Amino acid sequence: MGKLVEEFNNYREKMNDRIMETANTNIKRFFALDTTSYADGALDVKTKEMLGLVASMVLRCDDCIKYHLGKCHDAGVNNDEMNEIFMIANLVGGSIVIPHYRRAVEYWDDLLSSEAGV
Amino acid sequence: MGKLVEEFNNYREKMNDRIMETANTNIKRFFALDTTSYADGALDVKTKEMLGLVASMVLRCDDCIKYHLGKCHDAGVNNDEMNEIFMIANLVGGSIVIPHYRRAVEYWDDLLSSEAGV
Amino acid sequence: MGKLVEEFNNYREKMNDRIMETANTNIKRFFALDTTSYADGALDVKTKEMLGLVASMVLRCDDCIKYHLGKCHDAGVNNDEMNEIFMIANLVGGSIVIPHYRRAVEYWDDLLSSEAGV
Amino acid sequence: MGKLVEEFNNYREKMNDRIMETANTNIKRFFALDTTSYADGALDVKTKEMLGLVASMVLRCDDCIKYHLGKCHDAGVNNDEMNEIFMIANLVGGSIVIPHYRRAVEYWDDLLSSEAGV
Amino acid sequence: MGKLVEEFNNYREKMNDRIMETANTNIKRFFALDTTSYADGALDVKTKEMLGLVASMVLRCDDCIKYHLGKCHDAGVNNDEMNEIFMIANLVGGSIVIPHYRRAVEYWDDLLSSEAGV
Amino acid sequence: MGKLVEEFNNYREKMNDRIMETANTNIKRFFALDTTSYADGALDVKTKEMLGLVASMVLRCDDCIKYHLGKCHDAGVNNDEMNEIFMIANLVGGSIVIPHYRRAVEYWDDLLSSEAGV
Numbered sequence: 001m002g003k004l005v006e007e008f009n010n011y012r013e014k015m016n017d018r019i020m021e022t023a024n025t026n027i028k029r030f031f032a033l034d035t036t037s038y039a040d041g042a043l044d045v046k047t048k049e050m051l052g053l054v055a056s057m058v059l060r061c062d063d064c065i066k067y068h069l070g071k072c073h074d075a076g077v078n079n080d081e082m083n084e085i086f087m088i089a090n091l092v093g094g095s096i097v098i099p100h101y102r103r104a105v106e107y108w109d110d111l112l113s114s115e116a117g118v
Numbered sequence: 119m120g121k122l123v124e125e126f127n128n129y130r131e132k133m134n135d136r137i138m139e140t141a142n143t144n145i146k147r148f149f150a151l152d153t154t155s156y157a158d159g160a161l162d163v164k165t166k167e168m169l170g171l172v173a174s175m176v177l178r179c180d181d182c183i184k185y186h187l188g189k190c191h192d193a194g195v196n197n198d199e200m201n202e203i204f205m206i207a208n209l210v211g212g213s214i215v216i217p218h219y220r221r222a223v224e225y226w227d228d229l230l231s232s233e234a235g236v
Numbered sequence: 237m238g239k240l241v242e243e244f245n246n247y248r249e250k251m252n253d254r255i256m257e258t259a260n261t262n263i264k265r266f267f268a269l270d271t272t273s274y275a276d277g278a279l280d281v282k283t284k285e286m287l288g289l290v291a292s293m294v295l296r297c298d299d300c301i302k303y304h305l306g307k308c309h310d311a312g313v314n315n316d317e318m319n320e321i322f323m324i325a326n327l328v329g330g331s332i333v334i335p336h337y338r339r340a341v342e343y344w345d346d347l348l349s350s351e352a353g354v
Numbered sequence: 355m356g357k358l359v360e361e362f363n364n365y366r367e368k369m370n371d372r373i374m375e376t377a378n379t380n381i382k383r384f385f386a387l388d389t390t391s392y393a394d395g396a397l398d399v400k401t402k403e404m405l406g407l408v409a410s411m412v413l414r415c416d417d418c419i420k421y422h423l424g425k426c427h428d429a430g431v432n433n434d435e436m437n438e439i440f441m442i443a444n445l446v447g448g449s450i451v452i453p454h455y456r457r458a459v460e461y462w463d464d465l466l467s468s469e470a471g472v
Numbered sequence: 473m474g475k476l477v478e479e480f481n482n483y484r485e486k487m488n489d490r491i492m493e494t495a496n497t498n499i500k501r502f503f504a505l506d507t508t509s510y511a512d513g514a515l516d517v518k519t520k521e522m523l524g525l526v527a528s529m530v531l532r533c534d535d536c537i538k539y540h541l542g543k544c545h546d547a548g549v550n551n552d553e554m555n556e557i558f559m560i561a562n563l564v565g566g567s568i569v570i571p572h573y574r575r576a577v578e579y580w581d582d583l584l585s586s587e588a589g590v
Numbered sequence: 591m592g593k594l595v596e597e598f599n600n601y602r603e604k605m606n607d608r609i610m611e612t613a614n615t616n617i618k619r620f621f622a623l624d625t626t627s628y629a630d631g632a633l634d635v636k637t638k639e640m641l642g643l644v645a646s647m648v649l650r651c652d653d654c655i656k657y658h659l660g661k662c663h664d665a666g667v668n669n670d671e672m673n674e675i676f677m678i679a680n681l682v683g684g685s686i687v688i689p690h691y692r693r694a695v696e697y698w699d700d701l702l703s704s705e706a707g708v
Contacts, residue, residue, distance in 0.1 A: 015574035022577065024555040026273050027562065029265070034567050037209050037262050042198035047165060048206060051172045055210040056568065058173045058448070060651070061532070063571035064210075080160035083614040088166060090617065091155050092173040092182075094412070094448025095624050096646065099653035102605035105612065133456035140459065142437040144627050145444065147619070152449050155616050174450065176566070178297070179414070181453035201260040208263065212530070212566025213270050214292065217299035220251035223258065273563050278552035283519060284560060290523045291530045291564040294684070296415070300564075316514035319378040324520060326381065327509050328527040328536075330648070330684025331388050332410065335417035338369035341376065380509050383501070391498050391681050396670035401637060402678060405644045409682040412645045418682075434632035442638060445627050446645040446654075487692035494695065496673040499680065506685050528686065533650070535689035 002110030008066045046075035057089035073111045120228030126184045164193035175207035178218050191229045238346030244302045282311035293325035296336050309347045356464030362420045400429035411443035414454050427465045474582030480538045518547035529561035545583045592700030598656045636665035647679035663701045
């Protein structure tokens with residue numbers, strides 16, 4: 001697994017565990033909704049993860065972007081599709097998104113390198 | 119055509135005409151990019167319009183939401199799919215999105231009523 | 237009841253009814269969370285509504301502001317307290333909040349006038 | 355004076371008067387800072403108003419945009435300069451700014467028409 | 473003192489000192505307002521710091537969140553109260569807040585550990 | 591060259607190269623627009639870079655701020671002018687901008703130290 005991917009996943013998992021220890025019922029329900037909303041339904045998982053990614057990019061949240069890049073990779077989004085998502089995110093969100101796009105490209109490369117067994 | 123849809127389209131068309139009269143070359147190029155980015159490509163038009171809609175909802179721009187609702191309707195997004203987009207937008211963007219979601223439901227109903235020949 | 241308050245409440249109620257007719261299960265759960273999160277708990281209702289108001293102001297959502305102004309009024313927030321909330325919202329969110337603050341003052345006056353039986 | 359300009363100025367003046375009646379000392383200091391920050395200094399008024407306008411556009415606040423358009427007009431910003439500001443605002447803020455840009459063009463036309471004695 | 477808390481406080485203090493050396497009068501007035509707005513008044517310090525925290529969370533500013541977490545800790549906010557603030561912030565701001573919530577939980581733990589003399 | 595400046599420029603250059611290898615035509619056009627929009631025109635480069643900086647500050651993007659600080663430095667913006675830009679950014683964007691302002695001051699110092707041959 002690529003180094004960026006591993007670091008992101010480890011911290012996310014550690015803190016989600018801590019949240020499950022400390023959070024109240026409403027927060028746990030909110031996290032449950034966060035899971036079920038991306039499940040296969042009228043829209044398939046791939047489409048929903050692309051929606052989650054573009055929303056994360058225009059709102060400029062690096063960790064959210066990394067999470068949905070990982071899920072998009074799992075769902076089989078290819079490079080050409082990813083570039084079209086990147087374009088819509090840059091267009092709608094503006095050049096202020098570009099630094100996040102740079103880090104997204106770096107993370108996407110990291111995901112692809114781990115796929116290649118590097 | 120529904121009344122909300124008609125009002126939105128008329129104002130948008132009028133001001134886009136005025137922009138084409140007054141804007142400089144870079145602005146015109148930016149508008150051209152705004153068109154070509156949603157064209158059929160590695161991702162189809164329906165997927166891209168859903169991406170545009172969710173981005174517009176989490177950024178809370180009523181006019182952008184109306185525009186992409188119209189395009190989603192043209193592209194054949196059905197009610198069940200639309201509800202799953204609405205859910206992701208509410209979830210990612212938070213309850214601050216709800217007033218925009220209310221107006222989106224009203225506009226979507228207006229689009230459906232115009233479809234029904236009302 | 238003041239005119240602004242009445243218009244806001246009527247539209248909100250109408251569209252919430254429509255949402256309950258059309259929304260999927262996840263959206264209904266999200267709306268339920270939106271209710272229970274402001275219920276009396278470790279923090280009382282008055283404190284929670286002030287939190288909801290300041291969040292709505294810095295995110296600059298007029299309808300959300302109106303909603304929480306109404307709830308703050310019900311919970312007994314007085315003018316001096318309200319001014320200190322307004323100040324924190326203007327300070328944290330910046331002068332970009334001022335137009336929303338203007339409309340908030342107008343709505344707050346409308347709430348107070350309805351209280352006075354006007 | 356153009357109709358849009360007049361309506362904006364009237365409402366703004368009415369609510370600013372009401373704010374001066376009701377606000378606490380800190381809010382009044384914040385409003386004072388809002389005035390002095392745009393005064394002639396190391397940067398001239400015209401430059402500062404252009405800064406205020408571009409900030410208002412990328413943050414997508416229609417009233418703030420109208421206010422700074424009026425001030426830019428007073429400071430002698432011409433159409434070519436205004437188009438370059440509009441472009442930077444659209445570029446940095448993204449296509450989500452376009453509906454605000456449409457309304458800005460309409461308001462700028464209203465300012466120019468009042469200049470022409472219409 | 474916990475390590476995260478110490479690092480945050482040191483950098484903040486160093487740069488605030490530098491700002492006081494370099495800033496103009498208006499900036500210093502703005503910083504003064506930032507202090508006086510959270511002072512005890514019609515609302516007590518604890519309530520105001522909770523308002524500052526929820527505003528910082530929905531606007532997703534990690535440093536602002538850390539600052540107000542420290543102040544909330546000083547003002548005696550307990551874990552149950554903090555969880556209800558976290559829930560309102562996640563709800564209003566949406567799942568895009570979650571990565572900031574993760575870092576807030578880590579920092580809150582760091583504040584509690586320093587309290588325990590660790 | 592100062593250390594912060596060097597690190598920023600190196601990463602930016604590396605990822606822009608990678609983007610030019612991987613991006614589609616629309617993304618390349620968007621990047622081209624991002625260059626031409628800041629070129630000398632009806633407004634000079636110095637004014638445009640100040641516009642880019644204030645937009646980046648109120649949208650709270652550290653990398654965008656660093657980029658435009660570098661360009662403002664190249665264009666001859668002096669300390670007094672920079673402080674007035676900082677004030678407008680803090681005022682319009684609010685105290686939520688302050689942590690970004692701290693980092694901007696640190697980076698500006700780094701730019702000035704490299705100028706001094708340190």
